[in-house]
Amino acid sequence: MYTTPVRFAIVALALAVSVMALAWGEWPIALLFLTAALLMVAGYFRNGTLWLASRAYRRQDLDKAERLLSQIKAPHLLQRRARPYYHFLSGILTFRDGRHEEAEPHLTQALSQGPLSPFSVCMSHCMLAIIQASRGNHPQARHHLDSARALPHPAELDEMIASTEEKIATA
Secondary structure, three states: OOOHHHHHHHHHHHHHHHHHHHHOOOHHHHHHHHHHHHHHHHHHHHHOOHHHHHHHHHOOOHHHHHHHHHOOOOHHHOOOOOHHHHHHHHHHHHHHOOOHHHHHHHHHHHHHOOOOOHHHHHHHHHHHHHHHHHHOOHHHHHHHHHHHHHOOOOOHHHHHHHHHHHHHHHO
């Protein structure tokens, strides 16, 4: 859970120690630090800054969450369990900015790629319902709203479901 610059600094330091250990003839220490550097690089591609972005989102620091999420250049390389959260968070942030057409594929992928919390699934369905209603596709909007309503969700999402239903009725 390090930012990209911190990861690069740790990798550079581990590689430097590895080279120094090789120069001194300390093969086991060199191998240890080289392995640590390789694991750090692999972790970068497997996790990226997703968990930091998620934590920033939970703290309502949306600009930081968006900045950290944009550092992930290859989301298809993320761990299988992390990909739905990447798309969910990308969908929420783009939806919040009013870029609904850009948010839709992220939200759809989040729902199709794996297990999300019921809270996240419910939110995704509500946002997809709003997107479909804005296009005038009321049957699809109703389908998403019914899916959101059928899921177990905390009471705080009842308000979101109600406001989504109002938006569908007025669209």
